[in-house]
Amino acid sequence: MSSTRATRSIPRVSPKAYEYVNAVLDFGFHNAHSVGMTARLEREFASRMGQKHGIAHANGTATLQSALLAADVGVGDEVIVPAFTVFSTPAAPLQCNAVPIVADVDPETWTLDVEDVRRKLSPRTKAIIPVSICGLMPDMDPIMDIARQRNLIVIEDNAQGYLCEYHGRVSGSIGHLASFSFQASKTVTCGDGGILICSDDALALAARRAATIGFRDLSVRPGATVVPEELRCRPDYKRHSTLGWNQRLPEIACAVALAELERVDELVAMRVGSAEAFAEVVDRCDWLTPQRVPAGYRHTYWTYPIKIERDDVEWSAFHHRFVELGGDGFYGAYSPAHLEEVFGRLTEAIRTHPERYPHWAPYWPDYSPGLCPNWESIQPRIAMLKTNYFNIDDARRQAEILERTIQAFS
Numbered sequence: 001m002s003s004t005r006a007t008r009s010i011p012r013v014s015p016k017a018y019e020y021v022n023a024v025l026d027f028g029f030h031n032a033h034s035v036g037m038t039a040r041l042e043r044e045f046a047s048r049m050g051q052k053h054g055i056a057h058a059n060g061t062a063t064l065q066s067a068l069l070a071a072d073v074g075v076g077d078e079v080i081v082p083a084f085t086v087f088s089t090p091a092a093p094l095q096c097n098a099v100p101i102v103a104d105v106d107p108e109t110w111t112l113d114v115e116d117v118r119r120k121l122s123p124r125t126k127a128i129i130p131v132s133i134c135g136l137m138p139d140m141d142p143i144m145d146i147a148r149q150r151n152l153i154v155i156e157d158n159a160q161g162y163l164c165e166y167h168g169r170v171s172g173s174i175g176h177l178a179s180f181s182f183q184a185s186k187t188v189t190c191g192d193g194g195i196l197i198c199s200d201d202a203l204a205l206a207a208r209r210a211a212t213i214g215f216r217d218l219s220v221r222p223g224a225t226v227v228p229e230e231l232r233c234r235p236d237y238k239r240h241s242t243l244g245w246n247q248r249l250p251e252i253a254c255a256v257a258l259a260e261l262e263r264v265d266e267l268v269a270m271r272v273g274s275a276e277a278f279a280e281v282v283d284r285c286d287w288l289t290p291q292r293v294p295a296g297y298r299h300t301y302w303t304y305p306i307k308i309e310r311d312d313v314e315w316s317a318f319h320h321r322f323v324e325l326g327g328d329g330f331y332g333a334y335s336p337a338h339l340e341e342v343f344g345r346l347t348e349a350i351r352t353h354p355e356r357y358p359h360w361a362p363y364w365p366d367y368s369p370g371l372c373p374n375w376e377s378i379q380p381r382i383a384m385l386k387t388n389y390f391n392i393d394d395a396r397r398q399a400e401i402l403e404r405t406i407q408a409f410s
């Protein structure tokens with residue numbers, strides 16, 4: 001685990017957030033002109049995470065959709081996603097009328113299994129969305145190799161993965177595009193929001209158009225217009241060049257996200273420090289296994305996930321005892337993506353009314369149990385312990401409670 005030490009306590013919200021929000025309020029809202037904080041956030045975020053352009057979005061689901069639209073993913077295309085993720089990842093291809101293909105995870109890192117990705121490639125595969133689940137990056141080099149060989153687009157989903165590292169490269173800097181979320185539980189947050197970053201000028205412009213109802217006059221920079229006003233004001237001006245939605249992030253939220261980005265190292269150090277407190281306890285227990293962090297990776301612990309190995313310790317009994325002893329509670333891991341009820345309902349709807357789903361009916365795969373056996377067997381045993389503490393003593397108290405919970409089952 002990283003040796004970064006967290007300071008003892010940090011404020012819940014960056015003091016700079018108040019200053020930046022006031023600056024926005026003082027300036028006022030003027031449509032495309034009041035983009036100062038948006039521009040700063042986009043520039044600083046992209047440069048910190050190793051890409052050229054940033055496009056702020058309303059959330060980290062919309063970012064994925066814009067990325068896919070920018071890559072021209074649509075009807076008849078397949079997008080490979082991991083079984084262990086938030087449903088936003090498979091939802092994005094569905095929003096583009098494409099089909100998510102669910103690949104299994106590695107049995108120890110619980111991130112996308114490259115061999116299963118290879119097995120699930122088809123002539124229709126157009127993109128892969130590897131996910132930095134819980135704060136650990138997948139094995140990106142072979143994924144990028146596959147993409148190069150097959151001319152695929154790779155979109156990193158780093159909603160949970162701030163400042164993770166893969167052989168010296170920071171999360172966000174490897175894929176053709178990379179997505180981050182600013183939702184309330186995330187390491188950098190402004191309540192809700194997200195950002196897409198990339199270095200390719202054409203992809204960046206297409207993504208910005210996808211997020212801003214396809215306005216012709218957009219440029220890769222926010223607020224910049226490439227069509228002179230004397231043309232834009234004319235009644236025969238055609239404003240919308242491509243299909244897009246409105247996924248803009250309000251400047252007030254950008255101001256908060258910018259302030260939080262500026263202290264991202266401190267926020268990450270707090271999460272890693274909290275995880276270290278749990279790890280000390282888990283390392284002494286032979287029936288709890290943490291997510292394996294391969295050599296050369298940095299895990300930044302959006303949560304600290306552990307697997308309960310003992311068959312005689314039920315997840316709910318473990319949870320119950322932890323909470324009873326004063327623990328903050330924890331979540332189970334997300335159900336395997338392909339087994340979410342939504343796929344069952346869509347499968348049934350497509351089977352009974354194929355004429356209503358002509359974009360999916362010929363391509364719809366089987367989302368039955370057995371598709372991702374690793375994750376299907378691991379998922380019921382996972383506990384995702386919280387790491388979003390702003391005072392390291394709070395995390396240490398939780399770690400002590402975890403230790404007493406373990407003792408209760410010994």
Ligand SMILES: Cc1ncc(COP(=O)(O)O)c(C=O)c1O
Pocket residue numbers: 059060061062085086088089131157159160181182183192193194
């Ligand atoms: C892995 C992953 N992808 C995508 C998202 C979607 O982000 P948002 O909630 O901002 O839409 C989340 C957030 O929950 C996530 O954890």
